[in-house]
Amino acid sequence: MKTMTLAGITAAVLLIAGCVRNNFSETDFQVVEGISLYVKGQQILSYTPEKCQIGFNPDSGEIRVSDDDMADYFIIRFTGSIPANEGEVTKADIEYTTPDNLKRLNGISFRVTRTDEDSGLIWLWDEAGKTGVVLPDMKRLE
Numbered sequence: 659m660k661t662m663t664l665a666g667i668t669a670a671v672l673l674i675a676g677c678v679r680n681n682f683s684e685t686d687f688q689v690v691e692g693i694s695l696y697v698k699g700q701q702i703l704s705y706t707p708e709k710c711q712i713g714f715n716p717d718s719g720e721i722r723v724s725d726d727d728m729a730d731y732f733i734i735r736f737t738g739s740i741p742a743n744e745g746e747v748t749k750a751d752i753e754y755t756t757p758d759n760l761k762r763l764n765g766i767s768f769r770v771t772r773t774d775e776d777s778g779l780i781w782l783w784d785e786a787g788k789t790g791v792v793l794p795d796m797k798r799l800e
Contacts, residue, residue: 684783687790688772693723693779695732695754696790697763702754703732714799716740721793730755732791737765740796741780746770750782752791763789 682699690696693705693712705712705723713722719740724731731754738748747770752763766789772781778795 682788684771684785684790687783688781690781690790690792692792693794694792695723695752696788697754697761698788702756703730712794712799714796716796716799721796721799734791734793741768741770741782742773742795742797744770744773748782752789763787 695702719736733753735751768782771783
């Protein structure tokens with residue numbers, strides 16, 4: 659009886675583990691719509707106009723996206739040029755909140771993988787860390 663129970667539990671764990679998405683790719687990221695941050699395939703924050711705000715400081719190359727009470731946010735600081743066109747590569751640092759922590763990623767190499775003139779959004783992707791951020795075109799924020 660113990661063997662059957664153990665076998666059942668093992669099978670359930672393997673089935674659940676098989677459903678966990680751990681292979682988030684640039685292709686997956688390309689279909690993301692709206693201002694947001696993804697780290698290792700997990701959505702960290704998604705901007706909604708009713709509950710969030712955006713700030714941009716062109717002098718420091720910093721963009722902040724937060725919910726209205728600033729409990730959840732991400733800040734991206736471009737240490738390289740501020741990107742605008744597909745194919746451009748730049749470096750940035752990111753600070754973001756999780757439910758139980760504040761995290762930082764430094765020296766990320768982002769490539770602009772998509773732009774959308776109609777929405778005014780730019781998709782930045784870092785293959786090494788599976789990190790993606792969709793931002794408004796900073797030229798439109800100035």
